[in-house]
Amino acid sequence: EADIYQTPRYLVIGTGKKITLECSQTMGHDKMYWYQQDPGMELHLIHYSYGVNSTEKGDLSSESTVSRIRTEHFPLTLESARPSHTSQYLCASGAGYTQYFGPGTRLTVL
Amino acid sequence: GQQLNQSPQSMFIQEGEDVSMNCTSSSIFNTWLWYKQDPGEGPVLLIALYKAGELTSNGRLTAQFGITRKDSFLNISASIPSDVGIYFCAGLVLGGSNYKLTFGKGTLLTVNP
Numbered sequence: 001e002a003d004i005y006q007t008p009r010y011l012v013i014g015t016g017k018k019i020t021l022e023c024s025q026t027m028g029h030d031k032m033y034w035y036q037q038d039p040g041m042e043l044h045l046i047h048y049s050y051g052v053n054s055t056e057k058g059d060l061s062s063e064s065t066v067s068r069i070r071t072e073h074f075p076l077t078l079e080s081a082r083p084s085h086t087s088q089y090l091c092a093s094g095a096g097y098t099q100y101f102g103p104g105t106r107l108t109v110l
Numbered sequence: 111g112q113q114l115n116q117s118p119q120s121m122f123i124q125e126g127e128d129v130s131m132n133c134t135s136s137s138i139f140n141t142w143l144w145y146k147q148d149p150g151e152g153p154v155l156l157i158a159l160y161k162a163g164e165l166t167s168n169g170r171l172t173a174q175f176g177i178t179r180k181d182s183f184l185n186i187s188a189s190i191p192s193d194v195g196i197y198f199c200a201g202l203v204l205g206g207s208n209y210k211l212t213f214g215k216g217t218l219l220t221v222n223p
Contacts (some may be wrong), residue, residue, distance in 0.1 A: 006152075031209055040196065042215045043153075050209070058210075090152050097141040097160075097202050099211060101152035 003027060006091050006102040013081055014110050021076045021105045023091030032074040033092040033099060036060060043090065049074055081109045113137075116199050116214030123189055124222050131217045132183040133199035141202035142175050142182040143211065148195045156197075157184070179204070189221050 004025040013019060025032065034047040035058075045058030049068040063085070064078050074093075078085055086109050092099040116133045123129060133142070141160055145153035157168050159175035159182060166173055172185045182201070186193055199214040 039149075040216070040218065043198070043213045045210060048210065088150075092152075094209070097209060097211075098143060098155065098158050099200075100155060101145075104150070104152045106150065 004091060004093050004100055004102040006089075006105050008105060009103060010106045010108075012108045012110065015080075015082055017081050017109075019078050019081055019107070021089055021091075021107070023074045023076070023102060024072050025074075025093040025100075025102075026072060027093065027095070027100075028071060029093040029095045029100075030071065031094045031099075032068065033094075034058070034064075034066060034074070034076050035090040035092065036062065037088045037090055037104075039088070047076065081107075083109045085109050114199060114201060114212050114214040116217055118217060119215070120218040120220070122220045122222065125189060125191060127189055129186040129189055129193070129219060130183060131197060131199075131219075132181060133201070133214045134181040135201065135212075136180065138179045138204040139182075139201035140179070140204045142173070143200040144171075144173050144182070144184045145198045145200065146195045147198065147216075153198055186219075189219075191221050191223050194219060194221050 007022045030051045032049045035043040044060035046062040047066040049055045090104045091102040144156045147153040157173040162179045164175040170187045196216040198216045200211040
């Protein structure tokens with residue numbers, strides 16, 4: 001099982017702020033993913049990466065951006081947060097077809 | 111995108127009862143995964159299935175990869191209060207985008223002590 005970490009766990013910020021959600025994994029997985037999930041609802045893939053310097057947009061359009069400069073690190077950035085960005089953001093990693101999730105970041109934009 | 115139909119949407123059961131939930135699709139899958147999510151947490155992998163017909167157990171949990179490769183079920187025996195949560199199925203479509211999982215909408219399980 002992967003050790004995958006997300007910080008912060010909870011974030012409350014004002015509209016217009018720039019934020020970065022951190023995601024790190026210690027298993028050396030080449031594949032990493034970001035999902036957006038509203039409470040009790042399904043998961044929507046917003047970004048993924050199959051290796052360093054490789055990033056792709058997912059199935060759900062998102063104003064966020066990601067980078068993959070190191071294998072273990074896959075941060076997500078919102079340049080100007082809006083209330084519509086309020087959601088839970090889940091990071092996942094995997095070496096094959098199986099994905100392991102972090103605990104998530106609950107973002108609230110006022 | 112590909113659709114996964116997960117049912118039931120929610121279940122209310124008494125402690126000690128057995129539970130069964132399933133996922134179906136019109137597409138053929140080559141991997142099925144079952145996750146459990148507690149409120150405010152990330153999904154935790156319960157069981158992974160990689161072959162048609164495969165039956166795998168993890169404690170009181172049993173999951174099967176359907177022979178047609180278009181369905182999977184998860185059974186929980188002798189439920190306990192800590193089984194409460196949302197259960198998601200996820201699959202990798204045969205011939206689809208590599209490593210991008212398709213998720214069901216989840217089954218909310220409530221266990222009354």
